[in-house]
Amino acid sequence: MGRSPCCEKAHTNKGAWTKEEDDRLVAYIKAHGEGCWRSLPKAAGLLRCGKSCRLRWINYLRPDLKRGNFTEEEDELIIKLHSLLGNKWSLIAGRLPGRTDNEIKNYWNTHIRRKLLSRGIDPVTHRPINEHASNITISFEAAAAAREEKGAVFRLEEPKAAAIGRDQNPGDWGQGKPLKCPDLNLDLCISPPCPEEPMMKPVKREAGLCFSCSLGLPKSADCKCSNFLGLRTAMLDFRSLEMK
DNA sequence: AATCGTGCCAACCGCCGTACC
DNA sequence: TGGTACGGCGGTTGGCACGAT
16 A cells, blocks of 8 residues: 555646746745645645645745856766765755756756766766776765775774775775865764754654764664764764865 | 657656654 | 654656757
């Protein structure tokens, strides 16, 4: 059994949005803010699914959207971010103010893919198409594969984990080797939880760590901590990555 | 002028993670 | 603790615009 539909499909409009629907949605959100998308259509007098409203707002109606052509700088940034993050369009969009994940995804599939292919670069791996033995892949997956192959252990002091490529074996991490995208700073900022952090919702579960986890050691048999290597995974928010 | 092919992009679909009860 | 609802995400599709023939 699948989940029940998010709305009553028999009484909802589909397809392109009309000007009137746009106006209603904008007026409602301006008055009440973004809230519960499920109840929004009814409250706003729209015969639309909540998801559809959310998508329309995020991808088209939001006032901070930057419409128009992508600049050359944006192109290059997207390519670099894609080489590091893969098809994580929402993460990539988070680094391009005013652009949406859908817009970037469409732009990638229609323009950048072709652009890379014309340069002889595989848009999936970011490696030269004819260079099978090339060692220049830069991605999380490649880094993970490299670690797995060599049986390396993930180390907390690893400062540039996000940018490590296959050409940098795990033993070289943190030893000052140049990175493939030196102008991109994608450091993962790992820090202790801040009690005043407004973005963090209160955690119901007991936040204390067992001795092993607090030291970043492998979990003991008795460990009940939900933390990864002693870190609250909620702190690993890619949207907070800083750019140089 | 009509038809066809292609590119583009807004919107939909289905899945996943998480919060809540 | 399990079930459900919800928001969010990535992949895919449908329809429109436009150029070529």
